[in-house]
Amino acid sequence: MPENIIIPISSEVLLEEVLKMKGGGCRLVQICATRIPDGYELSYSFGKDFDLYTLRFNIGEEVEIPSISGIYPASFLYENEIHDLFGVPIKMISLDYKGGLYRTEKKTPFK
Amino acid sequence: MSKRSIVPFGPQHPVLPEPIHLDLALEDEKVVEAIPSIGFVHRGLEKLVEKKDFNEYVYVAERICGICSFMHGMGYCESVENIMEVEIPPRAKYLRTIWCEMSRIHSHLLWLGLLADAFGFESLFMETWRMREKVLDMFEYSTGGRVIFSVNKIGGQRKDMDNDMIREFLSVFADMERDLKELVKTFLNNSAVNSRLRDVGFLTKQQAFDLGAVGPFMRSSGISRDTRKLGYAAYPFLDFEPITSDVGDCYARTDVRIREIFQSIDLIRQAAAKIPNGEVSVPVKGFPQGEYFMRVEQPRGEAIYYVKANGTKFLDRVRVRTPTFANLPGMLETMKGCQLADVPILILTIDPCISCTER
Numbered sequence: 461m462p463e464n465i466i467i468p469i470s471s472e473v474l475l476e477e478v479l480k481m482k483g484g485g486c487r488l489v490q491i492c493a494t495r496i497p498d499g500y501e502l503s504y505s506f507g508k509d510f511d512l513y514t515l516r517f518n519i520g521e522e523v524e525i526p527s528i529s530g531i532y533p534a535s536f537l538y539e540n541e542i543h544d545l546f547g548v549p550i551k552m553i554s555l556d557y558k559g560g561l562y563r564t565e566k567k568t569p570f571k
Numbered sequence: 572m573s574k575r576s577i578v579p580f581g582p583q584h585p586v587l588p589e590p591i592h593l594d595l596a597l598e599d600e601k602v603v604e605a606i607p608s609i610g611f612v613h614r615g616l617e618k619l620v621e622k623k624d625f626n627e628y629v630y631v632a633e634r635i636c637g638i639c640s641f642m643h644g645m646g647y648c649e650s651v652e653n654i655m656e657v658e659i660p661p662r663a664k665y666l667r668t669i670w671c672e673m674s675r676i677h678s679h680l681l682w683l684g685l686l687a688d689a690f691g692f693e694s695l696f697m698e699t700w701r702m703r704e705k706v707l708d709m710f711e712y713s714t715g716g717r718v719i720f721s722v723n724k725i726g727g728q729r730k731d732m733d734n735d736m737i738r739e740f741l742s743v744f745a746d747m748e749r750d751l752k753e754l755v756k757t758f759l760n761n762s763a764v765n766s767r768l769r770d771v772g773f774l775t776k777q778q779a780f781d782l783g784a785v786g787p788f789m790r791s792s793g794i795s796r797d798t799r800k801l802g803y804a805a806y807p808f809l810d811f812e813p814i815t816s817d818v819g820d821c822y823a824r825t826d827v828r829i830r831e832i833f834q835s836i837d838l839i840r841q842a843a844a845k846i847p848n849g850e851v852s853v854p855v856k857g858f859p860q861g862e863y864f865m866r867v868e869q870p871r872g873e874a875i876y877y878v879k880a881n882g883t884k885f886l887d888r889v890r891v892r893t894p895t896f897a898n899l900p901g902m903l904e905t906m907k908g909c910q911l912a913d914v915p916i917l918i919l920t921i922d923p924c925i926s927c928t929e930r
Binding site: 462464466487488489490492494495503505509510512514532533534536537544555557560561562563564566570 | 606608609610611613615618780781782783796798800801862863864866873875877879887888890892896897899900901
C-alpha cells in the first residue's frame with residue numbers, strides 16, 4: 461500500500477525540507493492552506509512513485525514565508541493561489557501576480 | 572534583432588471553450604514566453620464547504636466540472652470514506668469503475684472532437700462527437716443524467732445497473748470500438764492532421780517531472796504513472812498498464828489519449844465480467860474526524876481531494892487540486908520557442924479544463 465504521510469515541520473526549515481524532497485527525487489503534488497483560529501495551516505505535498513509526503517506547519521496571521529519556486533518552479537501557481545484566496549504572505553515567488561491571479565468579483569482574500 | 576511584442580490570447584478565443592488568458596511574448600512569430608491568467612470564473616466551491624454538510628457536499632463536488640462530474644463526486648466520497656473507515660460493497664466499487672471509465676471515454680472523445688475543430692476538420696469533429704453521444708446516452712440510461720449524475724454517496728452508490736443493462740452497454744462499446752478504429756486512422760495518419768501535431772510542443776520526460784505534469788500529458792512524455800494503480804474502486808482487480816509514449820509532442824498526446832479510450836473499453840469489459848452481485852451501499856453513521864489526501868486518475872490526470880474533518884457535520888476544509896492546474900506550468904514550457912499559430916493546439920493538447928481549475 462502506498463504511503464500517505466504527513467510530516468510536521470516548522471516554517472523556519474521549510475526550504476531545507478523542500479530541498480530534501482527535491483534531492484530525494486520527489487515531485488511537487490500540491491500546496492494548500494487551511495484557516496485555523498490564529499492563522500493558517502499549510503500543507504506542501506510531494507510524491508515519489510505512488511507515495512505521498514506532506515510537509516505540514518502552522519503560521520500566524522501576517523507571517524511571511526519564503527517561496528519554494530526556486531526549487532520547484534511549478535509552485536508559483538499554488539503560492540499565488542494561497543496568497544490570493546487566503547492572504548498568506550509569500551516572498552520571492554518567481555512569478556508574483558501580487559493578488560491578481562484570481563479576478564473574483566468578491567474581494568480576496570476570503571475571510 | 573527581432574522586435575519583441577506582447578500578444579494577448581484569450582480568455583475568449585475560438586479554440587477555448589473556457590476562459591484562460593495568456594500574455595504571449597513574441598519575437599516576430601516565435602513565442603519566447605507565456606504568462607497565464609486564470610480566475611475569470613472562480614466559483615469558491617471549496618469555500619462552500621462551510622455552508623454544506625459533508626453529505627450535501629457530494630453534490631457540490633460533482634458540480635466542479637461537467638465532464639468529470641462523476642469522478643469529482645467519487646474522489647470526494649472516497650476521501651470521506653477513508654476518514655470514516657467505511658468499506659463500500661464490492662459491487663459499488665465495480666460500478667464506480669465502470670462509470671469512471673465511461674467518463675474517461677466520453678472526455679477523451681470530447682477532446683478529440685475539440686482538437687479536430689481546432690484545426691478546422693469539421694466532419695471529423697462531428698463524427699467524434701456523434702460517437703461521444705452514445706456514451707452520454709448510456710449515462711442517461713444508467714443514472715438519469717447526462718452531465719450531473721448524482722449516483723455517488725458516502726458509503727457507496729445511489730443507483731445500480733442490472734445485468735441486462737451492462738450487457739447492452741458492452742454491445743454498444745463493441746460497435747463503438749469498431750467505429751473508433753476507423754475514425755482514429757484519420758487522427759493518426761492523415762497528413763493534414765499530422766502536420767499540425769507532429770514535432771510541435773515538445774515536453775521532455777525531465778521537464779514533465781520537474782513541472783509536476785500529470786495524466787496523459789505526462790505519460791506522453793514517457794513517465795509511466797497512472798493513479799488508478801493506487802488501488803481505489805475496483806482497479807486492483809483489473810489488468811492494465813499505464814499507456815505511454817516517449818516522444819512528448821502533440822501527436823504523442825493524441826496517440827496516448829486514443830489508446831486510453833480502447834483501454835477504458837477493455838477495463839469496462841473486465842469489470843463487467845467480474846462485477847459481483849450484492850448491495851451497492853452501506854449505511855454510514857456519525858460524523859467524520861480526521862484528514863485524508865485522496866488521489867484519483869481523472870481523464871486529464873491525477874486529481875487530489877484533501878478533506879479535513881472535525882467530528883461535526885461541517886468539514887474544516889475541502890481542497891481539490893485539479894489536473895489542469897498541475898499541467899499549466901508544463902503547458903507554458905511547451906510554448907517556449909513555438910510559433911504563434913501553434914499556440915491554440917498546444918493549449919488544447921493538455922486538454923485544459925478551466926471549469927475544474929476555477930473550482
